[in-house]
Amino acid sequence: MRCRTCDYSLWNLKRQTCPECGAAFRPSTYEFVANSVRFCCPHCDQAYYGTGPTGHLEPDRFDCVRCGNGIAMDEMVLRPAEGLQELQTQPGSNPWLERHRRGRIKGWWGTIGQALIAPDRLARGTPEASSLGQAWWFATVTLVLTFAVGVIPVMCLALVFPMMMVRSAQSGGLSGAPSLGMFAAMMAGGAVFGLVVGFVFTLLFTWMWALVTHLLLRISGSGHGPLRRTVHSIFYSSGTIVVSVVPCVGNLAMLWWIVSAILMVRRSHRVSGIRATFAVLTAPVCLTVLVVGFYAVALTAAIGSTATRVSWVSTQGSAGAAQIVTDALILHADTNAGQGPAHALELMLGSGLTESQFVAPASATVIADVPVGGMTLLDLAIMAGDEKLEVIGRAAAALPADVVAHRVGDFVFTYHGAVLDERAAGLWVVVMCPDPDVNGPLDAVTPVFVGLADGSQLSLVRSTLRNMLPEQNRLRRRLGLPALPDPTTVTH
Numbered sequence: 243m244r245c246r247t248c249d250y251s252l253w254n255l256k257r258q259t260c261p262e263c264g265a266a267f268r269p270s271t272y273e274f275v276a277n278s279v280r281f282c283c284p285h286c287d288q289a290y291y292g293t294g295p296t297g298h299l300e301p302d303r304f305d306c307v308r309c310g311n312g313i314a315m316d317e318m319v320l321r322p323a324e325g326l327q328e329l330q331t332q333p334g335s336n337p338w339l340e341r342h343r344r345g346r347i348k349g350w351w352g353t354i355g356q357a358l359i360a361p362d363r364l365a366r367g368t369p370e371a372s373s374l375g376q377a378w379w380f381a382t383v384t385l386v387l388t389f390a391v392g393v394i395p396v397m398c399l400a401l402v403f404p405m406m407m408v409r410s411a412q413s414g415g416l417s418g419a420p421s422l423g424m425f426a427a428m429m430a431g432g433a434v435f436g437l438v439v440g441f442v443f444t445l446l447f448t449w450m451w452a453l454v455t456h457l458l459l460r461i462s463g464s465g466h467g468p469l470r471r472t473v474h475s476i477f478y479s480s481g482t483i484v485v486s487v488v489p490c491v492g493n494l495a496m497l498w499w500i501v502s503a504i505l506m507v508r509r510s511h512r513v514s515g516i517r518a519t520f521a522v523l524t525a526p527v528c529l530t531v532l533v534v535g536f537y538a539v540a541l542t543a544a545i546g547s548t549a550t551r552v553s554w555v556s557t558q559g560s561a562g563a564a565q566i567v568t569d570a571l572i573l574h575a576d577t578n579a580g581q582g583p584a585h586a587l588e589l590m591l592g593s594g595l596t597e598s599q600f601v602a603p604a605s606a607t608v609i610a611d612v613p614v615g616g617m618t619l620l621d622l623a624i625m626a627g628d629e630k631l632e633v634i635g636r637a638a639a640a641l642p643a644d645v646v647a648h649r650v651g652d653f654v655f656t657y658h659g660a661v662l663d664e665r666a667a668g669l670w671v672v673v674m675c676p677d678p679d680v681n682g683p684l685d686a687v688t689p690v691f692v693g694l695a696d697g698s699q700l701s702l703v704r705s706t707l708r709n710m711l712p713e714q715n716r717l718r719r720r721l722g723l724p725a726l727p728d729p730t731t732v733t734h
């Protein structure tokens with residue numbers, strides 16, 4: 243039991259004022275280990291032992307058994323029980339509050355150690371009357387030091403990284419040094435900015451956390467202590483945050499802080515573990531949910547806009563690629579009495595298509611994947627004109643006489659046997675769908691483009707195409723054509 247103003251020892255005093263500084267004190271504002279303190283009658287010195295949970299007399303007001311005077315606990319002379327040292331009467335200790343006696347660094351470090359491994363003892367050692375300012379100051383000092391140490395690796399990186407870049411730029415014969423200096427300054431500035439924001443946020447959150455915790459303690463039942471105790475618990479348990487200077491364990495530090503705060507709240511308010519856990523845990527859980535939710539929404543938005551853009555670009559490209567093949571086919575029909583070529587590769591001869599135009603932009607197919615008469619489109623691409631003609635003739639001859647559809651790359655040609663005139667306007671003549679042998683099984687939303695006999699084009703997805711197939715086959719029957727299988731399943 244020491245003076246809260248000057249730390250003078252207050253044992254064995256008949257008057258309740260500090261002999262050193264004159265400050266008044268009341269023994270009932272101190273806590274002791276049960277049975278560790280003798281409370282002696284101021285009149286006859288009869289000793290009574292403090293048996294209550296805080297080492298106090300129970301009751302704290304009674305008539306002395308020896309002299310019969312009415313006495314109160316706060317009037318009595320206190321001494322440690324026989325054979326006990328002062329330290330043994332203390333139920334806990336708060337080294338931060340004793341730092342003027344222990345030394346600043348020892349006081350700070352001792353509190354960190356207790357927050358980490360003995361939060362219960364720290365809670366018991368923190369008097370209810372001790373100031374909020376002290377607790378706030380401890381949390382601030384701890385956070386400042388932790389954040390300052392945490393930013394060191396980032397600052398080193400900000401210095402070392404541009405130096406490495408300067409070296410590589412010099413060896414590459416580039417003179418980028420001035421802009422790299424700026425880059426270093428930006429990185430360092432960013433690190434300091436992050437430090438300040440993180441620090442301010444953590445400090446504000448700590449206050450909010452204490453207030454929310456106390457509010458939840460209040461609404462979850464009675465029998466708790468004052469707000470001051472909650473603020474002490476949250477602020478002193480912040481000592482655990484020093485763990486976050488160890489790389490990669492930032493989250494562990496936060497968890498540790500939560501556990502330590504729960505133990506301190508439980509002890510200092512004398513509430514159940516479940517109630518303390520509920521009160522302390524709610525604010526960090528809500529914050530985590532908010533942060534994770536915010537990231538999820540931001541990420542979804544970012545991915546969504548990228549995906550939309552990518553699919554829009556590839557759709558535009560694919561639509562164009564399909565239209566080119568449709569146009570080449572219609573051109574061939576126009577100059578050949580409405581007939582399509584015996585093999586679609588003949589479109590390379592008259593209509594100016596190239597090998598690569600048989601491959602859709604948005605598919606994984608490459609021309610080396612496309613078989614043509616025992617070789618590939620890639621082989622064909624590097625052949626001379628005569629040879630090309632011969633290979634294409636061979637490919638055409640290899641098609642059966644009653645062929646319904648044939649595939650070249652990502653295009654399935656479905657014009658066989660038809661006369662491409664007005665009567666056949668809605669007839670599918672070519673379907674652009676990725677080669678399943680290369681791209682794997684297609685899903686229902688794979689974009690599919692259909693070229694019609696009138697030269698127009700449909701942008702569909704695979705499932706729509708399949709739904710439209712019966713209608714298309716009714717048209718084919720009217721035109722005297724055999725039924726078409728699902729074009730997307732046609733392989734080479």
Ligand SMILES: [Zn+2]
Nearest residue numbers: 245248260263
């Ligand atoms: Zn004093």
Ligand SMILES: [Zn+2]
Nearest residue numbers: 283286306309
């Ligand atoms: Zn007495």
